Structures are given as C-alpha cells and as structure tokens.
Amino acid sequence: MARGKGKRKFNQKGGKHQKKNKPPGKKQKTSSNGRDIKHRDQFKRPFPDTTEKGAVKRRKVEGELPEEDSDEEVDAYKQLLSTFSQKNTSNNLAVESEDEDDVEDDEDVSDVSSVPSDIGEHNLDGTGRKLSRILRNGSEDDRECEPDEENRFLVDERGPLDENGEVDEVPEVEGDSSGNDSNSSDVDVEDEDIELQDSQTQEDPTSIVDDPFVTHICRELSDEAADLLGQPKPPVKVENIHWKALGRLVVTLPQIPGDSSTSDSIPKLTLEEPKKFVEPAKVPVRSPKLDLNQLHVKVQLHDTICKANQVISGGRENEILTPLQLELFTLMNSYQDLYYPERTLQNGEEVRFSYCLHVANHIIKTRNTVLHHNARLNKKNSTDVPDEFRDQGLVRPKVLIVVPFREQARRVVEILIKLLVRNEDKGGVMNKKRFDEEFTGEELAMSKKNPKPEDYQTMFSGNTDDTFRIGLTLTKKCLKLYADFYSADIIISSPLGLRMIVGAEGEAERDYDFLASIEVLILDQADVFLMQNWDHLLHVLDHLHLQPKESHGTDFSRVRLWAANGWSKFYRQTIILSSTALIEFSSLLNKRCNNFAGSVRVVNPVSTGTICQVVVQVPQVFQRLEAASVTQSLDVRFDFLVRKVIPDHTDPLMGHTMIYVPSYFDYVRIRNYLRKQDLSFVQICEYSKEGKVARARDMFYHSQVQFLLYSERFHFFRRPLIKGIRHIIFYQPPSVPHFYSEMCNQMQEANQNPYGGSENNMTVTVLYNKFDAPQLSAIVGSERASRMISSDRNVHMFMAGE
Numbered sequence: 042m043a044r045g046k047g048k049r050k051f052n053q054k055g056g057k058h059q060k061k062n063k064p065p066g067k068k069q070k071t072s073s074n075g076r077d078i079k080h081r082d083q084f085k086r087p088f089p090d091t092t093e094k095g096a097v098k099r100r101k102v103e104g105e106l107p108e109e110d111s112d113e114e115v116d117a118y119k120q121l122l123s124t125f126s127q128k129n130t131s132n133n134l135a136v137e138s139e140d141e142d143d144v145e146d147d148e149d150v151s152d153v154s155s156v157p158s159d160i161g162e163h164n165l166d167g168t169g170r171k172l173s174r175i176l177r178n179g180s181e182d183d184r185e186c187e188p189d190e191e192n193r194f195l196v197d198e199r200g201p202l203d204e205n206g207e208v209d210e211v212p213e214v215e216g217d218s219s220g221n222d223s224n225s226s227d228v229d230v231e232d233e234d235i236e237l238q239d240s241q242t243q244e245d246p247t248s249i250v251d252d253p254f255v256t257h258i259c260r261e262l263s264d265e266a267a268d269l270l271g272q273p274k275p276p277v278k279v280e281n282i283h284w285k286a287l288g289r290l291v292v293t294l295p296q297i298p299g300d301s302s303t304s305d306s307i308p309k310l311t312l313e314e315p316k317k318f319v320e321p322a323k324v325p326v327r328s329p330k331l332d333l334n335q336l337h338v339k340v341q342l343h344d345t346i347c348k349a350n351q352v353i354s355g356g357r358e359n360e361i362l363t364p365l366q367l368e369l370f371t372l373m374n375s376y377q378d379l380y381y382p383e384r385t386l387q388n389g390e391e392v393r394f395s396y397c398l399h400v401a402n403h404i405i406k407t408r409n410t411v412l413h414h415n416a417r418l419n420k421k422n423s424t425d426v427p428d429e430f431r432d433q434g435l436v437r438p439k440v441l442i443v444v445p446f447r448e449q450a451r452r453v454v455e456i457l458i459k460l461l462v463r464n465e466d467k468g469g470v471m472n473k474k475r476f477d478e479e480f481t482g483e484e485l486a487m488s489k490k491n492p493k494p495e496d497y498q499t500m501f502s503g504n505t506d507d508t509f510r511i512g513l514t515l516t517k518k519c520l521k522l523y524a525d526f527y528s529a530d531i532i533i534s535s536p537l538g539l540r541m542i543v544g545a546e547g548e549a550e551r552d553y554d555f556l557a558s559i560e561v562l563i564l565d566q567a568d569v570f571l572m573q574n575w576d577h578l579l580h581v582l583d584h585l586h587l588q589p590k591e592s593h594g595t596d597f598s599r600v601r602l603w604a605a606n607g608w609s610k611f612y613r614q615t616i617i618l619s620s621t622a623l624i625e626f627s628s629l630l631n632k633r634c635n636n637f638a639g640s641v642r643v644v645n646p647v648s649t650g651t652i653c654q655v656v657v658q659v660p661q662v663f664q665r666l667e668a669a670s671v672t673q674s675l676d677v678r679f680d681f682l683v684r685k686v687i688p689d690h691t692d693p694l695m696g697h698t699m700i701y702v703p704s705y706f707d708y709v710r711i712r713n714y715l716r717k718q719d720l721s722f723v724q725i726c727e728y729s730k731e732g733k734v735a736r737a738r739d740m741f742y743h744s745q746v747q748f749l750l751y752s753e754r755f756h757f758f759r760r761p762l763i764k765g766i767r768h769i770i771f772y773q774p775p776s777v778p779h780f781y782s783e784m785c786n787q788m789q790e791a792n793q794n795p796y797g798g799s800e801n802n803m804t805v806t807v808l809y810n811k812f813d814a815p816q817l818s819a820i821v822g823s824e825r826a827s828r829m830i831s832s833d834r835n836v837h838m839f840m841a842g843e
Contacts, residue, residue: 271635325372325641349394369395374402377614378639404530440561441563443581444533447505476523482504508535510532512528610635614636621777650818657785657841659788661838665836695747698749705726725738764787766792774816
C-alpha cells in the first residue's frame with residue numbers, strides 16, 4: 042500500500058489475519074491521496090447495477106461470457122478436472138491473508154502492498170473465482186488452503202525477494218514426496234537492508250518480444266501445429282551451420298504453421314487481446330560479442346556471474362563467459378533441444394556452469410512473470426482471469442536436472458547458490474548444513490601404489506552415492522534446499538532416485554505428478570547413465586507430462602492453455618550432455634523429444650581416434666556384420682560369435698582369451714551359452730563379489746581357464762589391471778572410446794604370464810555393424826569408419842602406429 046493510503050483493517054481469528062467482512066454499501070471510499078470522500082457521493086453519478094451479478098449479466102449481453110448452459114468457457118477444465126477426486130473446495134478471497142508477515146508497513150512498500158500474498162503460483166484465490174464456481178462441488182481438498190510462502194519471491198539487485206519484500210519463516214516439511222524431510226533449518230534468514238522492487242512499475246516480462254523465453258514459453262500452439270508435432274515423423278528441415286567454439290552444428294527445424302492469430306473466432310466487443318501463437322522454428326544465431334542484455338540475461342545475474350564462474354582465471358578476470366560457454370548458453374537460451382557429445386575432463390566445469398546459468402535465468406523470468414501478473418490482477422478487481430495472465434503449469438516444478446552421483450549434484454547446487462544468492466553468509470541458503478553433511482564425504486580411497494586413470498579419479502571423486510534427490514525453491518531472498526517437490530522450482534536427482542519415487546505400475550505408493558510441467562530437462566553426463574541403468578532413465582521419461590492424478594493446490598485459472606491441453610511435451614527443452622556419441626542418445630533425441638523449436642546436435646568429425654593410443658604391436662581385426670535393423674543386429678552378432686569366433690578360440694594355443702561385452706544383457710546371453718557348451722571360462726561383472734573376482738583373475742592368469750567373460754560396466758566402476766590377456770574379443774565396440782586402447786595396452790609383455798604363451802601369438806578382434814558407427818568413429822576416426830562401413834570388404838586389419 043502506498044505511503045499515506047489508509048490501511049486495511051484486520052481482525053484476529055485463529056492467530057491469522059483475515060479481512061473483516063463489512064456490510065454491503067458500507068465500504069469506506071478514499072481518494073487517491075487517502076482523504077475521506079464519503080460526503081462527495083451526492084456529486085457522483087451513480088452507475089446502474091454495479092453488483093457482480095449485474096456485471097456478469099452485462100458481459101453476457103456483450104458476448105464476452107457464454108450463457109449458463111454453454112460449455113464454451115468450462116471445456117478447457119472439464120477433461121483436466123475429471124481425474125481429480127471429488128472433494129470440497131476451499132477458496133480464499135484475494136484480499137485474505139493467513140500470514141502475519143503479509144501485512145506491510147506503509148513506509149516499506151509502494152503500490153505493491155495491495156497484492157495479496159496468497160495469489161501464489163498454485164493457490165486457489167480470488168483470481169480464480171470463475172473456476173471456484175465450476176469446482177464448487179469439485180476437486181480440491183476440503184482442508185483450509187495454507188499460504189505457500191515459497192511460491193512468492195522476487196529477485197532484486199541484492200537477491201531473491203517476493204512481492205512482500207520480507208522473508209517469512211518457511212515451514213518445514215516432514216516426509217515430502219521427494220523422500221527428503223526438512224525437520225530443521227540451520228540458518229536464520231534476516232531481513233536487513235532489503236528493498237522490494239515495485240512489481241507494478243516493472244516492465245512486463247512478457248512484453249520483450251525478442252526474448253526467447255517469451256517467444257517459446259509465453260506463446261500458444263495452434264491445433265494444426267500440435268497435430269503436426271504429434272505425428273511419428275513430423276515434417277522437418279535440416280540445416281548445417283558452423284560456430285567457432287562448438288564446430289559443426291546440425292539444426293533440425295519442425296515445419297509448423299506460423300501465427301494464426303487472425304482467426305475469425307475472436308469474439309466481438311471484447312477487450313481481451315488475441316492469442317499470440319508460436320512462430321516457426323529458426324536457426325540459432327551466434328552472438329558476435331558477449332552482451333548479457335542482448336542475451337536476455339536478467340540483470341539480477343549480471344554481477345553474480347563473475348563470482349560463480351570459476352573457470353575464468355589466470356589473467357582472464359575481465360571475461361564473463363568463455364567462448365565455449367557463450368555458444369553453449371546461446372543455444373540453451375534459444376530453448377531448442379541440444380545434444381552435445383563432447384564433454385571432457387577439461388571443459389566439464391564450463392558445460393556445467395552454462396546450463397546452471399540457463400536454469401537460474403529461466404526460473405527468475407518465470408517467477409517475475411507470475412509476480413507481475415499477480416499485481417495486475419489485484420488492480421483489475423475482476424473475478425475473471427484473462428488468458429494473457431495464464432503463466433503457470435499444472436504443478437510447480439519447472440526444471441529437472443539429472444546427474445549420476447551426489448558429488449555432481451553438490452557442484453550444481455553450489456553454482457546455483459553463487460548465481461542466485463548474494464549473501465550466503467547472512468543466511469541466504471536454508472538447510473545448507475544438512476546439505477553439506479549428506480552430499481560430501483564417503484569418497485573412494487584411491488590407491489597410490491596402483492593409480493587409476495585420470496578420468497576415473499575425476500569421475501569418482503567426492504560422494505559417489507547414486508541414490509538421491511533434492512528439491513530447490515527460490516523464496517523471497519533465500520534459496521531453500523530439501524523443498525517438497527510440489528513446492529520446488531528445481532529438482533536435482535539421479536536416475537535411480539527418481540525411479541524409486543515414480544515406481545512401477547501396480548505399486549501402491551508411487552508419485553509422478555511432479556513431472557507434469559517440466560519445461561527444461563537436463564541430462565548431464567548421460568554416458569554414465571548407461572553404465573548405471575539406462576532403463577531407469579527411460580522409465581522416468583515415460584512419466585513426463587502425464588495428466589496429474591491430484592490437483593496439488595493448482596490455480597487452474599492461471600494454468601497455461603498449452604499445459605491444460607496436454608501439449609507440455611511440445612514445449613519442453615531437453616539438453617543431453619555426454620562425453621561420447623552413442624546411438625542411444627540420438628534415439629532419445631529423435632523419439633522422445635518433441636520440442637516445437639527444433640533441436641541442435643553438435644557433430645564434429647573425429648580425426649584420429651583412440652586406436653592411435655595403442656602401443657602394443659598386435660594385429661587388430663575389425664569384422665563387419667550385416668544387419669537391417671538394431672533388433673536383427675543382436676541376433677546376427679550373437680550367431681557370428683558362437684558360430685565363428687568362439688570355435689576359433691577354443692584351441693589350446695588360443696588360451697588367455699577375454700570376451701569384452703558392453704551390454705549386460707549380451708553378457709548374460711553369452712554366459713548362458715558358455716555354460717551350456719560346458720566351456721572352460723570364468724566371469725567378472727559388476728555384480729561379482731570381491732572374492733570371486735580375485736579368484737577369476739588368478740585362474741585366468743595361471744592358464745586354468747580358456748576364457749574370461751568381462752563386463753564393460755565392471756571396468757567402468759573398478760578399472761582394474763587384468764594380467765595375462767593374449768587375445769581380446771570385443772563383442773561390440775566399447776561405449777567409452779578410450780576403453781579400447783586401455784584394454785589393448787594391458788596386453789603388454791610386463792603383464793603376461795611367461796608360461797602362458799608367446800608374444801607373437803596375440804590378437805584383437807572387434808565385431809561391429811553400421812549401427813555402431815559412433816563408437817567405431819571414436820576408435821578409428823570418422824573418415825576410416827565411413828570407409829569401413831561402406832566398403833565391399835567385411836574385414837579390416839590395423840597395426841599399432843598406422
């Protein structure tokens with residue numbers, strides 16, 4: 042409430058502030074300067090029938106509202122609400138408040154104090170009265186709606202705030218849907234030196250027409266465009282461009298119709314703006330220079346970027362982003378899907394910071410849009426919510442970040458804290474102490490006597506637990522960790538952590554409604570997910586954007602039309618980051634990503650490949666297999682192994698043969714065959730116990746068995762030195778390219794049993810087909826791989842040094 046204006050009067054009821062009901066016609070009238078004008082009523086011209094009933098009647102005559110027996114207005118809600126349980130609805134008026142902190146002093150806030158605090162993102166309030174009439178017997182819980190303090194925040198130049206400009210005591214949640222409880226807060230949030238941005242004087246975030254956030258999230262899809270995108274193979278246009286840092290980019294653009302806002306279905310005599318439809322997808326444009334304003338980065342992040350970006354060092358302090366970060370963020374900020382398979386040990390932190398900056402920017406824009414609309418709706422003093430104020434999804438979580446281990450999650454959270462919280466030492470982060478205790482420690486002990494490769498030490502540094510999940514909420518001026526999923530803005534989890542919540546069909550306790558409105562999905566280090574369990578991730582993706590089973594306090598009058606129509610999957614941006622290119626990632630992008638803005642793939646040729654790192658002078662034979670499909674290739678590969686390869690290696694002179702198998706399903710199939718044929722072999726996989734692993738390695742080294750069946754996943758997680766290998770059969774090219782050179786180099790003479798054979802009797806055999814082109818290119822180089830796949834010959838041999 043502005044300075045000098047009269048305050049609303051509140052009475053105490055149940056320890057909470059509520060608006061005192063006044064008799065009709067007794068409402069005090071004030072002028073703009075706060076003076077009493079009740080004696081001027083005789084000079085005012087009375088308006089006929091100013092009651093709500095009269096207003097509704099007039100709008101019906103003017104064609105703005107349908108008749109009572111018309112389904113025109115309620116059709117958008119019926120299908121959505123039909124799945125919810127029939128419970129009584131508790132609708133609070135927009136002027137009600139259940140929090141003492143919602144009553145502001147006159148000198149603290151200007152013009153924004155009239156914004157009710159319970160017009161939150163997912164609360165039913167006065168702005169949803171039209172919906173409350175629909176739901177009068179309806180679908181919400183009959184419990185009293187509690188104010189969601191975590192739904193209200195605003196970020197000014199010193200940190201995240203909400204429209205009230207103060208930090209409420211955030212209630213702790215016990216036993217939330219994420220499996221994490223927040224029984225205590227280890228910080229005290231202070232309110233000193235905080236000013237609130239005037240939400241009513243801010244520029245409307247949706248008015249910046251060239252902001253990718255506005256053109257992507259705040260526009261509607263036409264029915265024709267949605268039908269095209271829903272086809273198994275929608276029409277697309279493919280273009281190739283080249284950027285300085287990223288290299289060659291393949292851009293795929295769906296061919297959808299443009300703006301159809303000129304439809305003759307716009308009603309007459311209406312003040313509502315016509316719908317704004319999405320524009321056809323465009324090729325991303327590289328920014329010639331680093332300009333945060335031109336990149337549409339919120340001003341609240343301008344100062345924190347330099348502090349959070351630890352990659353900038355060594356005389357480069359004047360830089361804000363590295364060239365790689367600039368180009369990655371430009372692509373992410375375009376809201377197109379991105380597949381980047383060139384994540385390395387050297388650029389890993391640059392990549393992580395790029396998507397954290399994108400996430401922070403997206404969350405701030407989303408919340409500022411909600412706050413701006415809240416303020417405007419309060420000034421309109423209307424029972425209806427125009428479509429232009431629809432700014433939310435079916436549930437609150439908007440960003441899902443999937444990482445393999447707790448250590449990677451910790452690093453993501455630390456970057457977000459540095460970007461979003463200016464004064465971390467003054468209590469800007471809630472539950473930080475608990476977070477540090479649970480996401481640090483439990484590090485693997487690295488042997489100094491037998492050091493592991495550098496990539497292994499980097500990957501498995503820190504806490505390597507892969508069962509975790511955590512929700513983050515940006516409140517008034519603090520970042521709350523361990524938030525309940527349905528009050529969280531960001532969810533960070535491992536595939537297994539999400540899989541345990543989503544559950545399986547038939548399980549009594551399962552929950553996946555929180556995945557209904559994900560707008561940005563980030564899969565960081567996707568190659569590690571393959572080593573963990575790829576099916577966990579696919580199972581989670583199958584439960585994205587499903588219709589919620591419960592309402593979860595959603596204000597349906599504020600739900601975006603494209604979300605209510607079930608088109609959220611067409612708006613979701615998916616970012617896949619990996620250290621290697623695999624067909625599984627390409628398949629995920631092609632079959633499970635339907636972004637109307639299109640996708641960008643980084644496709645750079647491999648010049649040499651890891652075969653150049655092999656130092657052992659041993660013939661390396663690559664055997665091509667013909668297959669028409671991926672499914673057929675499974676049987677063709679297995680048939681060739683049991684019919685040709687294994688019989689050639691059963692001779693006693695071919696002892697010390699390792700069969701390297703990337704897929705665990707192929708591993709089980711081959712193991713069953715070896716057992717059925719009663720062949721002499723031992724096995725090592727990720728499920729083998731320590732004692733059995735040691736016994737198998739000893740028997741293999743001392744020539745007590747012919748074969749060693751070896752799992753790639755075991756090698757990934759343990760990275761041992763296997764001694765005594767004289768022959769290697771790669772059942773499929775390794776998923777991790779440098780595993781090929783690692784295994785070949787373990788055949789050095791120093792690792793051999795002097796009584797186990799001759800150094801002149803060593804071979805390497807690789808089975809591949811055209812569907813293994815990404816792995817093959819990473820091993821032998823893109824040019825060689827292309828010739829090998831298209832050649833008339835099925836066998837190619839290489840020697841070290843070639």
